[in-house]
Amino acid sequence: MATKLGKQTFKPDTPPYLISTGTVAGPFEGQGPLRDYFDHIYTDTLAGERSFESAEKEMMANACFTCLNKANKTPQEVDVFLAGDILNQTITSGFSALELAIPYMGIFGACSTSALGLAFATMLVDGNYAKLVLAAASSHNSSAERNYRYPTEYGATRKPTTQWTVTGAGAALVAKEGTGPRITHLTVGKVQDLGIKDPMNLGAAMAPAAAATMVQHFADTGRGPDYYDLVVTGDLGKFGHELAIRSCVTKGGFDLTKNYEDCGVMLYDTEKQDVHSGGSGCASSALVTYGYLYQKLLSGELKKILLVATGALHSVTSFQQGANIPSIAHAVSLEIEC
């Protein structure tokens, strides 16, 4: 049961707990600065499977089972499994749901899936439809590149604004009772379109959605950016991060320069790892939030985080037909009492 604040924000009456997370990363992500915060790092992008798509499924299922094991829960105890990914028809999620055998409700938010899953999970748990919800998201560099752009084997030239699709998966257990950070607010995004058409510049396409949702969240809650120890977007990359800062000033007069970061920038050593503008994909926010940030919350180093995950709602077909790239962002507040 929730109190609605303004037009887009929901405040759960009993904020659910994020009682456990599971994170698995690809080998390249395992060389980044957050490597110590992941539960498992694969030595091979194929993860022992015969295709990159099967590897991505292996990763999501592994993140889910890891998340359950860490909380000492079985799939049978979970009421609903919520999952999404960026492959066509979200096959990673469907095949993972088959393996988990938990009642499954598919979601689609492109790279905003981590926050979308937490939002739906909170609604189900606080709305007394579930006691335990498992939410997962994944992406894989090689399956995504050949799905959206070129097979990586082609070695296609990349622009400075291009991002690197993150290989990995993250899962979170949202529960009515337990310990850990709580999900205290949700802001559901509206789709934005400022006319960007270039899939090599998704940060620019998604920054307006991030800014719109952040400004709405601040307006609805009466909180400013300084309420939070950290405001973090999912995968805007360096260019998108800059644009979001500027857009938040223009749209709402909010100053993000002090405590705002982007998961896609945090995930890699951008001096040494050649990811151009930064990481992207569902796994970007999932790995950073469920890996690094979750542990910072548990340790009390961070107490209040606003996660704003963004998604570009395009496809190869819409791009080829000359359509713009509309985008969306969903925000969730994660707070811990210490």
Next chain:
Amino acid sequence: MATKLGKQTFKPDTPPYLISTGTVAGPFEGQGPLRDYFDHIYTDTLAGERSFESAEKEMMANACFTCLNKANKTPQEVDVFLAGDILNQTITSGFSALELAIPYMGIFGACSTSALGLAFATMLVDGNYAKLVLAAASSHNSSAERNYRYPTEYGATRKPTTQWTVTGAGAALVAKEGTGPRITHLTVGKVQDLGIKDPMNLGAAMAPAAAATMVQHFADTGRGPDYYDLVVTGDLGKFGHELAIRSCVTKGGFDLTKNYEDCGVMLYDTEKQDVHSGGSGCASSALVTYGYLYQKLLSGELKKILLVATGALHSVTSFQQGANIPSIAHAVSLEIEC
């Protein structure tokens, strides 16, 4: 707030109302036996647009605006828009959400999207997260065929078990208060896989999921098929319909022969319209349920319906890699007091 029955079924404490629906159909669907029950029938599959994908977006947006208009509601009054479709990255839904400018939470259930949307909407409304939710689903024969199989211009040979992707869209307004049929139970499906690999025989791939969810619904609620005036699956087609009947006997000893139909069979005049096994796609269950069945509920000719919408959770990539076609079915009970 819900009571959970068994492992997969939810009974809302205050069953939400289906206060309005909107249905738009393609020209071929407009020649079928249910043509008088649709709000709009297009004379052209392009719906005045330049591509089949844009046409599908036009159809979903039109169904949504029609649904809102019939209830005398504006987009601004709607708390959340839930939508899904079967195009890659559900672009129909994303672009429709941009046009509607309602806070949007994307869902993916392939052809089970109508029931998945009603299930999520019920959870949000009964869980006190929304007073008004708009749920939509669409498919388009020409956009789907070239997405999944061959462009229709190729004139590829079709097998007897092949189904005809339905062109159209349906939308429903689920409200805390109002009049009309109420959503009294939900059964969330688990993914099933009995080894079918043939995308020209989706009825066989999805029938086990339909049967599993129906048997679970009957077990969880203590209701048998005869509780309902009509049990209706979304798009199994003639062959899948037969298989579902047999499977319900085998799995649970339930006799569906008296009051069980399939939307994909009901939608066309299978003697005159060459759809082989019947209709498929998200629009199959959406058009029949939100068009024909909704009016039969309002008139009291039918009082209790169990909608069981099925979805095949495959993609072209998973098919080409030799994977099976896992499937899911979600069930919702629609009941009216007269």
